Amino acid sequence: MEFLTDIALLLDSTIRTATPLVLAGLAGLVAERSGIVDIGLEGKMLAAAFAAAAAAAVTGNPWAGMLAGVLASMFLALIHGYVSIAQRGNQIVSGMAINIAVAGLAPTLANFWFHQGGQTPLLGDDARFSAIVLPFAQSAESVPIVGTIYAEILSGHNFITYLTVAVIPLVAWMLYRTSFGLRLRAVGENPEAVDTAGISVTKLRYQAVLIGGMLCGLSGVVLSTGMGAGFIRDMSAGKGYLALAAMIFGRWKPVPTLLACLLFGFVDALQGRLQGEDLPLVGEIPVQFTIMLPYVLTVLILAIFAGRMDAPKASGIPYEKDH
Amino acid sequence: MFKKLALTVAAAVLGAGASFAADFEPVLLYDIGGKFDKSFNEAAYVGAEQFSKETGGSFKDFEPSSETQYEQALKRFARRKADLIVAVGVGYSVAVRNVASQYPDVKFTVIDAIIDLPNVQSITFKENEGSFLVGMIAAMKTESNTVGFIGGMDIPLIRRFEQGYQEGINYIRDDVKLIENYVGTTPSAWNDPIKASEMARGQFARGADIIFSAAGPSGLGVIQAAKDTGKLAIGVDSNQNHVAPGFVLSSMLKRVDLAVHAAMTEAKDGTWAPGHRVMGLAEGGVDYAVDEHNKDLITDEMKAKLEEARAKIVSGEIVVGDVAGSNSGH
Numbered sequence: 001m002e003f004l005t006d007i008a009l010l011l012d013s014t015i016r017t018a019t020p021l022v023l024a025g026l027a028g029l030v031a032e033r034s035g036i037v038d039i040g041l042e043g044k045m046l047a048a049a050f051a052a053a054a055a056a057a058v059t060g061n062p063w064a065g066m067l068a069g070v071l072a073s074m075f076l077a078l079i080h081g082y083v084s085i086a087q088r089g090n091q092i093v094s095g096m097a098i099n100i101a102v103a104g105l106a107p108t109l110a111n112f113w114f115h116q117g118g119q120t121p122l123l124g125d126d127a128r129f130s131a132i133v134l135p136f137a138q139s140a141e142s143v144p145i146v147g148t149i150y151a152e153i154l155s156g157h158n159f160i161t162y163l164t165v166a167v168i169p170l171v172a173w174m175l176y177r178t179s180f181g182l183r184l185r186a187v188g189e190n191p192e193a194v195d196t197a198g199i200s201v202t203k204l205r206y207q208a209v210l211i212g213g214m215l216c217g218l219s220g221v222v223l224s225t226g227m228g229a230g231f232i233r234d235m236s237a238g239k240g241y242l243a244l245a246a247m248i249f250g251r252w253k254p255v256p257t258l259l260a261c262l263l264f265g266f267v268d269a270l271q272g273r274l275q276g277e278d279l280p281l282v283g284e285i286p287v288q289f290t291i292m293l294p295y296v297l298t299v300l301i302l303a304i305f306a307g308r309m310d311a312p313k314a315s316g317i318p319y320e321k322d323h
Numbered sequence: 324m325f326k327k328l329a330l331t332v333a334a335a336v337l338g339a340g341a342s343f344a345a346d347f348e349p350v351l352l353y354d355i356g357g358k359f360d361k362s363f364n365e366a367a368y369v370g371a372e373q374f375s376k377e378t379g380g381s382f383k384d385f386e387p388s389s390e391t392q393y394e395q396a397l398k399r400f401a402r403r404k405a406d407l408i409v410a411v412g413v414g415y416s417v418a419v420r421n422v423a424s425q426y427p428d429v430k431f432t433v434i435d436a437i438i439d440l441p442n443v444q445s446i447t448f449k450e451n452e453g454s455f456l457v458g459m460i461a462a463m464k465t466e467s468n469t470v471g472f473i474g475g476m477d478i479p480l481i482r483r484f485e486q487g488y489q490e491g492i493n494y495i496r497d498d499v500k501l502i503e504n505y506v507g508t509t510p511s512a513w514n515d516p517i518k519a520s521e522m523a524r525g526q527f528a529r530g531a532d533i534i535f536s537a538a539g540p541s542g543l544g545v546i547q548a549a550k551d552t553g554k555l556a557i558g559v560d561s562n563q564n565h566v567a568p569g570f571v572l573s574s575m576l577k578r579v580d581l582a583v584h585a586a587m588t589e590a591k592d593g594t595w596a597p598g599h600r601v602m603g604l605a606e607g608g609v610d611y612a613v614d615e616h617n618k619d620l621i622t623d624e625m626k627a628k629l630e631e632a633r634a635k636i637v638s639g640e641i642v643v644g645d646v647a648g649s650n651s652g653h
Contacts, residue, residue: 009528009529012528016521104388107388117358118357118359119360119540122543122547227517227520228516228517232543233514235516235517237511237515269521269525272518275505291505
């Protein structure tokens with residue numbers, strides 16, 4: 001029984017932990033499928049987390065926070081788009097510039113506005129997306145297994161987590177079932193062909209970058225107003241890079257990316273659970289090793305699958321019309 | 324009009340002259356957690372504020388954005404011959420040792436580390452004694468017989484909190500289970516409230532009903548998780564009872580404010596002396612917090628037991644265990 005409870009806990013934690021990863025992973029995916037490498041996920045996530053926490057703190061309204069967060073991320077995405085699309089600049093440099101700028105700018109602005117040393121004020125329950133208990137969750141709890149799954153694992157997450165569940169099929173549908181998605185994928189593989197067909201490469205890429213900015217914004221919003229209750233410097237803690245790794249591991253496809261994010265989330269939950277536990281045969285694993293788990297796994301996975309990477313062919317290459 | 328202007332100018336000149344001649348201006352360097360972490364660094368800031376309010380003087384402070392800035396910052400202030408440089412945090416140990424030996428005529432006070440140099444004053448705390456008391460509170464309060472501990476970065480200093488906590492729990496009763504977690508092994512572990520809150524949720528779900536966090540700003544995630552799940556958290560360093568009234572059982576106070584205040588005041592008075600100073604329960608360096616936010620959670624009976632234990636620790640009847648190397652830096 002304790003084993004089942006543990007599994008339920010781990011899965012519950014996995015869903016929470018994976019939410020920002022999935023959103024950022026999909027953001028990176030949409031951008032890269034259009035041929036724009038998006039290493040600035042981390043910075044956009046952090047900017048959105050800050051903007052959301054700041055707006056929610058001032059207005060007391062999480063929706064205002066969400067709007068501000070998404071807009072902040074889209075604004076940065078637009079800058080990245082301008083550098084990479086219009087100016088044909090180096091996309092890695094532009095992305096890293098965003099990461100570094102936000103890491104410094106967010107705490108500075110927070111300090112300037114709130115005078116709390118680079119944090120925003122802690123948000124009250126009304127100013128953040130708190131846990132939503134799904135209907136009948138309480139009564140379902142007594143039903144074995146199915147009830148546990150429903151009440152413990154599926155119920156009690158915040159709004160953005162449920163929104164993410166809807167966003168995943170939406171992004172997949174957009175990419176594979178709409179003409180916009182077809183063009184978007186084509187522009188990442190062979191922009192010349194798209195251009196020859198009389199479709200604007202520039203416009204498509206801007207659209208992709210902005211959609212990515214929106215999704216990445218949501219991942220930041222969930223950090224500071226869903227999972228946490230306020231902005232703290234560097235609170236994204238490498239999740240943007242982890243999402244990028246998940247996207248590569250998921251070979252630029254929505255469902256495998258989702259699975260990769262869930263795997264990372266699960267391993268992270270598992271490492272917390274393993275700390276200080278006496279395991280059969282091996283005994284207690286030192287904290288240093290359990291904390292390494294997610295990273296070791298990332299390196300292993302990337303090393304094993306690196307040979308079979310099928311990145312969008314035009315990814316990272318600025319498109320120049322006249323050559 | 325003209326007269327007024329002249330007066331202003333005169334006042335400004337006088338003011339500038341006075342500050343040039345006599346003003347003692349100490350420097351306070353925070354660690355990665357940042358000035359208003361509602362915890363360790365904020366306590367240091369409060370101490371310095373207190374000093375400047377009492378003396379009417381000012382102080383300079385600096386918030387590094389990464390560990391690599393520690394030495395640069397120390398050097399910058401040492402080069403300008405600052406009156407006293409107070410560095411808070413065990414992370415400063417190597418940087419202070421390097422810079423203090425280069426600038427032997429500048430006074431340094433370092434908190435949480437021990438550096439044996441003729442111009443360095445080291446102040447450490449017996450966190451294990453304060454943690455012992457909050458461990459007792461947790462053991463007296465728990466209904467599920469399970470309590471949790473969440474540390475920030477896994478370093479001996481934080482292990483010392485856990486050690487005292489564990490002993491305090493066992494002092495009350497032997498049948499309480501302790502679940503422990505550490506957020507990470509790098510300084511970024513102090514700034515990851517999301518991960519800390521996830522760990523706290525895990526511990527609560529596994530049966531813990533009280534969690535003591537010694538994790539700097541990450542600890543805010545633990546308090547948030549306690550609030551979200553209707554359980555209890557124990558704060559650390561500063562009094563964190565107000566962060567989520569009713570959900571913070573108490574806070575293990577580490578009076579960094581007293582240490583900073585004392586160092587600055589002594590340096591101004593000329594009584595500052597290098598060497599190592601330990602602040603434990605007897606010196607008022609550590610304590611547990613009771614205020615209007617948690618007075619309903621701590622009964623008089625509990626207080627009586629706590630005071631009894633305090634007296635025993637002060638008299639030496641109870642010796643709270645320590646962790647080897649917890650002040651030697653890393």
